[in-house]
Amino acid sequence: MEKTNKPKNAKFASFIKKNLYLILMIVCVIAIATMVGVTYATKHKSLDGAVDAVAKEKEDEPKEPAEETGSAEVVFADPLEGEVVGVFKNDTLVYNATLNQWSTHEALDVAAEVGTEVKCVYDGTVQSVTTSVLRGTEVVIAHENGMKTVYSLLSSDVKVSVGQKVKKGDAIGTIAESGTFEKHKGPHLHLELYDASGNKADPAEFMESSDK
Numbered sequence: 001m002e003k004t005n006k007p008k009n010a011k012f013a014s015f016i017k018k019n020l021y022l023i024l025m026i027v028c029v030i031a032i033a034t035m036v037g038v039t040y041a042t043k044h045k046s047l048d049g050a051v052d053a054v055a056k057e058k059e060d061e062p063k064e065p066a067e068e069t070g071s072a073e074v075v076f077a078d079p080l081e082g083e084v085v086g087v088f089k090n091d092t093l094v095y096n097a098t099l100n101q102w103s104t105h106e107a108l109d110v111a112a113e114v115g116t117e118v119k120c121v122y123d124g125t126v127q128s129v130t131t132s133v134l135r136g137t138e139v140v141i142a143h144e145n146g147m148k149t150v151y152s153l154l155s156s157d158v159k160v161s162v163g164q165k166v167k168k169g170d171a172i173g174t175i176a177e178s179g180t181f182e183k184h185k186g187p188h189l190h191l192e193l194y195d196a197s198g199n200k201a202d203p204a205e206f207m208e209s210s211d212k
């Protein structure tokens, strides 16, 4: 056995000797390849980490506004151009000189000349058109979002009828001569708003220019 191995060992030794440079080169190549591999793996890992972080950030981001179309912001058109002569007050009493009494004023009053066109502030359907001594001719418009707007102290020449669909900005009537229950303020629109829960709200809060 030994006899046969000896020449083989010698052969191997001479092979090593002959190809020393080749072997060293291969070892070097393996070492370099290993280094490159480790470097790449590390880089790749940190890149994955960064990608994960970005993905997580995206998850944490607030939902796009487009996904909230159900609660889209409601913006009213101005019902008319004019001076605000009464603002919404549900926590303090306001003196009404016409009725000689103190009460809350849960509406927006906009003064304008007699005959000034009053426009619907938002898309909806005319729910009622009534006339009373106190509130003059009054138009109630029901909006799709559950809100209701009430236009009081109008002239009897109302331009809409019950059941009619109206768009934001459509003319619905004109300012009457007498402000009836708010005569002391002169001719004006008394605009009330009911939210989806049926509570009175401030119409000015939904207008782009709340000074109108």
Ligand SMILES: [Zn+2]
Binding pocket: 086, 105, 107, 108, 109, 182, 189, 190, 191
């Ligand atoms: Zn009023």
